[in-house]
Amino acid sequence: MESTALWRQLEQVLDPELDESIVRLGFVTRLDWDGERARVALRLPTYWCSANFAYLMADGVRRALLDLPEVKSVEVAVEDHFAGDELTRGVTAGKGFVEIFPEESEEELEDLRRLFLVKGYLSRLLVLAESFRATGATYETLLSARLADLRIQGDDAWLDSEGRAFGPVRSRVVERYLTRRAELGLPRAPESPLLLQPDGRPIDRARVREEFRRLRATVINIRASTVFCEAVLASRNERTAWERKEAVS
Amino acid sequence: MIRLPDGSEAFVIDGHIHFWDGSPENWRNEYGRAWIECFYDFHKSMSPKEAVWPIEKFMKYSEEDLINDLFVEGYVDMGIFNSTYLKEFYKNGFNTHVQNGILKQKYPDRFILCGSFDPRWGEAGFETFRRMVEEYPIKGLKLYTAEWYNGSRGWKLTDPMAYRYLELCRELGIKNLHIHKGPTVYPLNKDAFDVHDVDQAATDFPDLNFIVEHIGLPRMDDFCWIAAQDKNVYAGLAVASAFIHPRPRYFAEIMANLLYWLGEDRILFGSDYAIWTPKWIIEKFVAFELPEDIKEEYGVDLTPQAKRKILGENAARLYGIDIEAQKAKLAQDPIGQRLAAMSA
Numbered sequence: 001m002e003s004t005a006l007w008r009q010l011e012q013v014l015d016p017e018l019d020e021s022i023v024r025l026g027f028v029t030r031l032d033w034d035g036e037r038a039r040v041a042l043r044l045p046t047y048w049c050s051a052n053f054a055y056l057m058a059d060g061v062r063r064a065l066l067d068l069p070e071v072k073s074v075e076v077a078v079e080d081h082f083a084g085d086e087l088t089r090g091v092t093a094g095k096g097f098v099e100i101f102p103e104e105s106e107e108e109l110e111d112l113r114r115l116f117l118v119k120g121y122l123s124r125l126l127v128l129a130e131s132f133r134a135t136g137a138t139y140e141t142l143l144s145a146r147l148a149d150l151r152i153q154g155d156d157a158w159l160d161s162e163g164r165a166f167g168p169v170r171s172r173v174v175e176r177y178l179t180r181r182a183e184l185g186l187p188r189a190p191e192s193p194l195l196l197q198p199d200g201r202p203i204d205r206a207r208v209r210e211e212f213r214r215l216r217a218t219v220i221n222i223r224a225s226t227v228f229c230e231a232v233l234a235s236r237n238e239r240t241a242w243e244r245k246e247a248v249s
Numbered sequence: 250m251i252r253l254p255d256g257s258e259a260f261v262i263d264g265h266i267h268f269w270d271g272s273p274e275n276w277r278n279e280y281g282r283a284w285i286e287c288f289y290d291f292h293k294s295m296s297p298k299e300a301v302w303p304i305e306k307f308m309k310y311s312e313e314d315l316i317n318d319l320f321v322e323g324y325v326d327m328g329i330f331n332s333t334y335l336k337e338f339y340k341n342g343f344n345t346h347v348q349n350g351i352l353k354q355k356y357p358d359r360f361i362l363c364g365s366f367d368p369r370w371g372e373a374g375f376e377t378f379r380r381m382v383e384e385y386p387i388k389g390l391k392l393y394t395a396e397w398y399n400g401s402r403g404w405k406l407t408d409p410m411a412y413r414y415l416e417l418c419r420e421l422g423i424k425n426l427h428i429h430k431g432p433t434v435y436p437l438n439k440d441a442f443d444v445h446d447v448d449q450a451a452t453d454f455p456d457l458n459f460i461v462e463h464i465g466l467p468r469m470d471d472f473c474w475i476a477a478q479d480k481n482v483y484a485g486l487a488v489a490s491a492f493i494h495p496r497p498r499y500f501a502e503i504m505a506n507l508l509y510w511l512g513e514d515r516i517l518f519g520s521d522y523a524i525w526t527p528k529w530i531i532e533k534f535v536a537f538e539l540p541e542d543i544k545e546e547y548g549v550d551l552t553p554q555a556k557r558k559i560l561g562e563n564a565a566r567l568y569g570i571d572i573e574a575q576k577a578k579l580a581q582d583p584i585g586q587r588l589a590a591m592s593a
């Protein structure tokens with residue numbers, strides 16, 4: 001098996017807060033593969049990034065790679081991080097968060113994971129809705145639409161509703177929404193509404209603008225955080241590359 | 250002071266400044282290094298190229314740098330010292346009220362000095378807190394819920410002992426609390442930049458003002474819902490304001506959200522000096538206009554009046570500053586005289 005298969009698995013691991021792949025974000029600095037054992041190094045935007053999120057990503061890496069039958073063991077190193085040693089040892093040994101930090105943590109991270117799955121869902125929902133609105137669909141169109149009205153053709157996606165086709169929007173936008181909707185266990189039947197609240201309720205027609213304003217705050221928060229993290233990581237990498245060069249010369 | 254495009258003048262209170270010592274001599278351990286390097290990455294990644302400092306200067310800048318960056322070049326009339334202690338990382342602390350107090354003493358009309366408390370001091374800390382308020386002209390507090398202390402890695406405003414300190418604030422007449430709820434720097438899952446503790450404390454202490462520094466980023470959405478409920482919760486723009494340079498569109502959306510959920514009376518400008526210098530932020534801010542589609546979507550606008558409030562009038566109101574009287578005082582102090590001599 002080539003290491004590209006491993007990279008594909010790593011693509012699936014998300015930063016829970018930013019709802020974006022850790023590979024796209026540039027957090028994976030190394031992947032060594034000897035045919036049995038995979039060794040991965042992660043470097044986060046700052047030395048202080050929350051240990052809980054760092055754990056979710058590092059453990060996500062371990063699980064994603066172990067899903068491949070060829071992978072017998074996984075070592076995940078979290079570099080240049082205040083809890084790097086504990087995370088590296090703990091995650092590689094397959095320990096839970098509380099087991100790694102018994103003194104300082106109270107509960108496993110399922111609630112946190114769920115919270116950010118929901119935030120990511122809301123963000124994907126808004127992007128989907130805004131993309132179709134930009135092609136002429138109204139809130140009313142979107143609230144009346146069913147999943148069956150979606151049509152994906154290659155890189156383009158359409159919404160067939162009210163006797164016309166709205167689109168094209170990028171099919172990735174639709175797929176990201178549908179993936180997360182499935183992860184939250186929301187209805188996937190063709191006749192179910194296109195847009196659903198994270199708890200499965202439809203969006204209240206009378207309050208649709210208000211609901212979308214709330215979504216916007218969630219999304220701009222995620223986007224601003226992403227920009228900030230990416231920029232800070234770039235600065236960090238540049239700085240340490242320089243320090244390493246200085247140390248060598 | 251800066252002139253807005255409509256010709257009016259804005260009195261500027263920078264709601265978030267520091268005079269820190271992050272130099273290697275002050276590092277207590279590896280964390281001291283990692284802390285200032287992280288700040289430097291914030292600085293470098295968001296500042297315009299011409300405003301980027303060498304890291305050596307960033308670690309420890311002089312009094313003259315601060316005076317120049319804020320008051321001479323940076324349009325700032327007054328600054329609020331958000332004292333930050335970090336004694337577990339820095340031998341003498343990072344920028345304590347004692348360090349900041351030296352400048353406050355030298356230029357009393359230019360600065361508002363914040364002190365702090367930490368509920369983990371327990372009852373034994375009440376006396377220390379009282380003494381701090383007696384000995385220093387403390388007008389507000391900077392509360393850092395993510396600070397490490399004796400093996401604990403953070404606290405919440407709703408901790409019972411925190412309430413005892415808030416009651417003490419009432420008694421001592423301290424009304425303005427700047428709460429750090431911002432990016433990163435908190436380790437474990439007692440998520441100390443979670444903003445929900447502000448909600449309950451603000452409801453229980455309606456006579457105190459809770460200025461949420463960094464608008465809770467990366468929890469801005471939660472912050473907005475809370476602030477919409479509690480009228481004594483304010484948005485401190487430090488960090489968010491820096492987006493105006495690299496990501497003006499996001500800055501516009503952030504501002505639209507704040508104007509929509511809180512309104513123009515509850516937003517306070519801050520540069521987070523020396524992470525960012527105020528000059529470029531303020532120049533861009535006064536010229537900034539919300540894009541038409543955002544104005545329409547949210548039904549809000551960043552008018553000259555809103556800008557004046559955000560830049561200084563709101564902070565002046567919270568701290569009981571009469572702007573016209575203050576201007577007259579500031580014209581007489583050494584910095585005011587220096588500015589007058591420069592423009593003569």
